[in-house]
């Protein structure tokens with residue numbers, strides 16, 4: 306039987322280079338250095354508050370982390386900045402893959418792994 310998690314991801318994730326992200330350390334570093342990941346969340350958060358008039362109290366300090374989450378591209382497991390976990394993401398940070406799915410599909414998809422520090426802007 307076909308694995309329920311597979312829905313055609315091989316079309317865009319075969320031979321992909323993935324960056325190994327460990328939370329919450331990845332967030333802690335982003336918050337300290339105000340790197341690309343932090344800026345990405347900050348821009349989204351300010352736009353969200355400006356457009357909806359909601360969530361302003363979360364723009365303060367580290368609370369801004371609550372504006373971000375992603376889902377595993379295979380099993381939908383949620384990635385959060387403050388939940389201890391390992392995820393793998395594409396260079397544009399568009400696709401995220403949980404540790405379990407990474408282990409299950411790495412061979413089939415021929416993924417290459419790089420450390421988080423090699424992400425552009427990090």
Ligand SMILES: [Zn+2]
Pocket residue numbers: 377378379380381382402403404405406407
């Ligand atoms: Zn998964």
